[in-house]
Amino acid sequence: MEERGSPDGDPARSLEQGPEGPDTPIQVVLRVRPMSAAELRRGEQSALHCSGTRTLQVSPPGGGPDVAFRFGAVLDGARTQEDVFRACGVRRLGELALRGFSCTVFTFGQTGSGKTYTLTGPPPQGEGVPVPPSLAGIMQRTFAWLLDRVQHLGAPVTLQASYLEIYNEQVRDLLSLGAPRPLPVRWDKTRGFYVEQLQLVEFGSLGALMELLEMGLSRRRSSAHTLNQASSRSHALLTLYIGRQTYQQVPPVDPGEAPVGGKLCFVDLAGSEKVAATGSRGELMLEANSINRSLLALGHCISLLLDPQRKQSHIPFRDSKLTKLLADSLGGRGVTLMVACVSPSAQCLPETLSTLRYASRAQRVTTRPQAPKSPVAKQPQRLEMEILQLREENRRLRSQLGQRDPKTSGLSGSRVAWAQQNLYGMLQEFMLENERLRKEKSQLQSSWDLARDEQRVLAQQVHELERCLLSACSLYQPGPGTAPPCPCVMVPAPSCHALPPLCSCPCSHLCPLCRAPLGQWASPRRGLHLSQMLGPHAPGSVPLSARPPPCVPPCSPGSAKCQRERSHSDWIQTRVLADLLMEEEVVPSAPPLPMVPPNTSPVQRGGAAVPNLARRLEALRDQIGSSLRRGRSQPPASEGPRSPSRVLPPC
Numbered sequence: 234m235e236e237r238g239s240p241d242g243d244p245a246r247s248l249e250q251g252p253e254g255p256d257t258p259i260q261v262v263l264r265v266r267p268m269s270a271a272e273l274r275r276g277e278q279s280a281l282h283c284s285g286t287r288t289l290q291v292s293p294p295g296g297g298p299d300v301a302f303r304f305g306a307v308l309d310g311a312r313t314q315e316d317v318f319r320a321c322g323v324r325r326l327g328e329l330a331l332r333g334f335s336c337t338v339f340t341f342g343q344t345g346s347g348k349t350y351t352l353t354g355p356p357p358q359g360e361g362v363p364v365p366p367s368l369a370g371i372m373q374r375t376f377a378w379l380l381d382r383v384q385h386l387g388a389p390v391t392l393q394a395s396y397l398e399i400y401n402e403q404v405r406d407l408l409s410l411g412a413p414r415p416l417p418v419r420w421d422k423t424r425g426f427y428v429e430q431l432q433l434v435e436f437g438s439l440g441a442l443m444e445l446l447e448m449g450l451s452r453r454r455s456s457a458h459t460l461n462q463a464s465s466r467s468h469a470l471l472t473l474y475i476g477r478q479t480y481q482q483v484p485p486v487d488p489g490e491a492p493v494g495g496k497l498c499f500v501d502l503a504g505s506e507k508v509a510a511t512g513s514r515g516e517l518m519l520e521a522n523s524i525n526r527s528l529l530a531l532g533h534c535i536s537l538l539l540d541p542q543r544k545q546s547h548i549p550f551r552d553s554k555l556t557k558l559l560a561d562s563l564g565g566r567g568v569t570l571m572v573a574c575v576s577p578s579a580q581c582l583p584e585t586l587s588t589l590r591y592a593s594r595a596q597r598v599t600t601r602p603q604a605p606k607s608p609v610a611k612q613p614q615r616l617e618m619e620i621l622q623l624r625e626e627n628r629r630l631r632s633q634l635g636q637r638d639p640k641t642s643g644l645s646g647s648r649v650a651w652a653q654q655n656l657y658g659m660l661q662e663f664m665l666e667n668e669r670l671r672k673e674k675s676q677l678q679s680s681w682d683l684a685r686d687e688q689r690v691l692a693q694q695v696h697e698l699e700r701c702l703l704s705a706c707s708l709y710q711p712g713p714g715t716a717p718p719c720p721c722v723m724v725p726a727p728s729c730h731a732l733p734p735l736c737s738c739p740c741s742h743l744c745p746l747c748r749a750p751l752g753q754w755a756s757p758r759r760g761l762h763l764s765q766m767l768g769p770h771a772p773g774s775v776p777l778s779a780r781p782p783p784c785v786p787p788c789s790p791g792s793a794k795c796q797r798e799r800s801h802s803d804w805i806q807t808r809v810l811a812d813l814l815m816e817e818e819v820v821p822s823a824p825p826l827p828m829v830p831p832n833t834s835p836v837q838r839g840g841a842a843v844p845n846l847a848r849r850l851e852a853l854r855d856q857i858g859s860s861l862r863r864g865r866s867q868p869p870a871s872e873g874p875r876s877p878s879r880v881l882p883p884c
């Protein structure tokens with residue numbers, strides 16, 4: 234005989250002990266209802282036999298080997314409602330709910346298998362005819378037990394109830410008056426899936442709770458079909474919210490929000506049905522399809538939950554409203570009991586086997602029961618943490634204070650007080666002074682940079698002017714074999730190669746002073762002009778001021794006396810300037826003068842070096858001007874026509 238299901242264990246022990254570890258399996262109890270009057274009338278045979286308290290034996294009607302299924306408890310048709318209540322261990326679930334756990338009892342099975350009967354007992358036999366207490370279902374018995382338990386707790390407990398149905402994939406509030414309207418199912422991190430705007434009704438007595446149950450049952454959708462005269466067409470969820478109050482007052486919750494505490498939820502699932510067997514048409518068939526789809530989604534989630542790897546990943550609870558609202562019970566932190574209901578009839582065996590396999594899988598699903606922590610429960614932990622942090626801070630501050638202890642530092646109390654008062658002020662002053670000096674240094678640095686640039690430009694210009702001056706001197710000195718000056722120098726002309734407006738020769742495109750082609754001013758040979766003009770001696774061997782001027786005119790009395798005397802003094806000045814200039818740094822090509830702020834004085838910009846250079850530049854200009862004037866006042870040595878061939882070659 235093949236045997237399936239839970240391998241061992243006493244149902245009372247397993248259910249009464251509740252969660253024993255981090256992973257707690259869903260508890261499954263199997264209830265086999267008695268043969269109905271209709272089944273007996275049709276002469277149907279039973280295919281199920283209970284073997285002991287936990288094993289169900291299935292005998293196929295056509296022969297073949299028996300199949301056994303083991304569950305937490307197996308209850309045959311002879312068991313009373315009270316037996317079922319006890320065997321299911323619902324009281325234990327109630328205790329867990331009082332301690333803050335979220336507990337769920339749900340019934341499962343094909344249509345007409347006795348789910349509603351197990352949970353709520355048979356429907357009233359007529360208007361005003363009460364149901365005998367002995368037939369009361371698990372829910373009424375739990376209610377009675379819970380109210381009695383709460384009375385003897387000695388601590389205030391807040392009890393609230395909600396009751397909803399999922400009909401054609403719409404959630405409806407069974408406790409709200411007026412026409413039923415669909416309510417949205419939402420999700421948030423703390424609450425998980427929940428129904429928005431679901432009414433929570435507070436109750437304080439068993440009578441009040443029974444009224445709520447009756448109200449919901451009367452509003453729940455049910456219809457008659459072939460297999461059940463009062464078939465539920467919706468899944469119904471009645472939830473009791475149990476709020477325990479400790480010596481500290483529980484903070485009030487917003488209206489409509491579930492209080493922090495335990496939950497006990499009863500789920501009466503609509504039965505799976507074969508439309509062909511139930512003869513459902515029209516609306517009944519639509520309802521049946523919706524019911525079957527949601528049960529299929531539930532079975533799919535249960536199958537996936539069996540895989541430990543898949544359990545850590547995605548379980549498609551969002552596939553239906555039912556799986557959303559059962560997500561916590563199946564794969565979350567709840568404690569769950571499933572009561573699988575079956576018919577004994579051999580005619581129902583395919584559906585019964587389906588239910589048995591479904592239940593076998595479900596009892597291998599585990600949850601991790603965990604009581605939600607209320608703000609009150611969290612408070613001591615938080616306070617304890619704060620105390621630890623404050624103690625640590627206190628210890629650190631004390632040790633810092635100890636380092637400044639006058640006794641350990643050797644200072645008297647008054648000196649320590651003085652130091653504490655004055656050191657801070659001194660430190661602030663030092664910081665301000667430091668900042669001021671930083672700014673001053675930065676200004677000086679930028680002034681220095683500007684002055685250096687200006688100095689370079691001026692040195693370059695002085696250098697160029699000096700060379701022009703030497704060339705002019707060579708050009709105009711009288712003597713045999715000396716070429717006459719170009720007549721064009723007498724003609725005012727535009728300035729050449731960025732020099733001051735001295736003179737240029739527009740006809741020959743040569744500098745009238747040094748006779749160099751204008752393009753040559755940018756050539757590297759420019760640097761050689763001065764030394765060539767000064768003679769064969771190396772500039773470094775003999776100081777320039779000690780050497781004779783390179784183009785000193787010959788000392789012939791009468792003819793050039795005056796000029797020679799004037800030239801000598803001029804050349805002395807030129808030599809001095811040249812000496813000075815040789816010490817300056819000269820760049821190959823003079824950049825334009827940098828823009829200088831108008832309010833910046835030369836002293837600010839470069840100290841004494843810049844005005845010196847400027848003065849020297851001005852002196853050179855004057856000297857060149859006077860040399861040219863002297864040259865113009867002298868008659869040329871020969872009055873021949875000027876031709877390019879007679880122009881002196883460049884120095």
Ligand SMILES: Nc1ncnc2c1ncn2[C@@H]1O[C@H](COP(=O)(O)OP(=O)(O)OP(=O)(O)O)[C@@H](O)[C@H]1O
Nearest residue numbers: 266344345346347348349350355461464465503504
């Ligand atoms: N253990 C039982 N003892 C006596 N009668 C029972 C038992 N279980 C169920 N019945 C009867 O069987 C019929 C069907 O039961 P019930 O309505 O509870 O089935 P169901 O599974 O809820 O069906 P559905 O899914 O269609 O709602 C009812 O008339 C009910 O009184």
